[in-house]
Amino acid sequence: xxxxxxxxxxxxxxxxxxxxxxxxxxxxxxxxxxxxxxxxxxxxxxxxxxxxxxxxxxxxxxxxxxxxxxxxxxxxxxxxxxxxxxxxxxxxxxxxxxxxxxxxxxxxxxxxxxxxxxxxxxxxxxxxxxxxxxxxxxxxxxxxx
Amino acid sequence: xxxxxxxxxxxxxxxxxxxxxxxxxxxxxxxxxxxxxxxxxxxxxxxxxxxxxxxxxxxxxxxxxxxxxxxxxxxxxxxxxxxxxxxxxxxxxxxxxxxxxxxxxxxxxxxxxxxxxxxxxxxxxxxxxxxxxxxxxxxxxxxxxxxxxxxxxxxxxxxxxxxxx
Numbered sequence: 001x002x003x004x005x006x007x008x009x010x011x012x013x014x015x016x017x018x019x020x021x022x023x024x025x026x027x028x029x030x031x032x033x034x035x036x037x038x039x040x041x042x043x044x045x046x047x048x049x050x051x052x053x054x055x056x057x058x059x060x061x062x063x064x065x066x067x068x069x070x071x072x073x074x075x076x077x078x079x080x081x082x083x084x085x086x087x088x089x090x091x092x093x094x095x096x097x098x099x100x101x102x103x104x105x106x107x108x109x110x111x112x113x114x115x116x117x118x119x120x121x122x123x124x125x126x127x128x129x130x131x132x133x134x135x136x137x138x139x140x141x142x143x144x145x
Numbered sequence: 146x147x148x149x150x151x152x153x154x155x156x157x158x159x160x161x162x163x164x165x166x167x168x169x170x171x172x173x174x175x176x177x178x179x180x181x182x183x184x185x186x187x188x189x190x191x192x193x194x195x196x197x198x199x200x201x202x203x204x205x206x207x208x209x210x211x212x213x214x215x216x217x218x219x220x221x222x223x224x225x226x227x228x229x230x231x232x233x234x235x236x237x238x239x240x241x242x243x244x245x246x247x248x249x250x251x252x253x254x255x256x257x258x259x260x261x262x263x264x265x266x267x268x269x270x271x272x273x274x275x276x277x278x279x280x281x282x283x284x285x286x287x288x289x290x291x292x293x294x295x296x297x298x299x300x301x302x303x304x305x306x307x308x309x310x
Binding site for chain 2: 021027030031033034035036037049052053062063064066067068070071073074075079080082083084085086087088089090135140
């Protein structure tokens, strides 16, 4: 677990620590089991619908990407922070065995209703730098005082 | 949004907008929380270990982000996809379906969802939209799901977007 982030230290424009994943078939099968989403698009490269879509390999689950972005949001909030809102749009498909960067940046900080609110832009990015899963999050953070 | 294609939204579909479906029960259990966290790749012990979760200030193992989307499976009911896409009770001419987006609002001031919780899930279709994109004409279905815990407190709301084309 990363160290607790405090509201006092957060700056607009601050980048969250990023990480890169490259989900392979084992990972997508694991997520199928963990999430209950057994759509063959995600683990059977011969699934006819993929051919119909002109895609030669399996597609990474949208909700797997949501959960990856969730890792960066929850790590930023820390144990004493709380995630109040967190959503993504699925704008582009990511294929199995391709690198996916998970990133975030602070867009605003304000005190609202007695809470220290931080707004984030969060997203996944493919190898070409395209944001395939752009989203936003709202986190309440503790202050040092 | 104007479209030159005939609408696929029927009166039957309009009639179900805003109507809540039958509530479902989601038991948040330690084993499921661990399995979901493992399937995502979490390393944080609060998603696996009760003592670690308690030491971090939680009641029990924490349900990691995305856990609530897990469908409640019953082989005797029509097949359901992820929660944000499920519950189609009408037929439209489009065969393909995509998940357009997932958004959760959490209410940590009420409670954080942890293992041991029993959540009542109530879903409804918030609206239909039609548009034409690079993949042709499509129907966008907006869903809202409310998650209420065993103390009657709303702990999350989900806003899902399904695209059919």
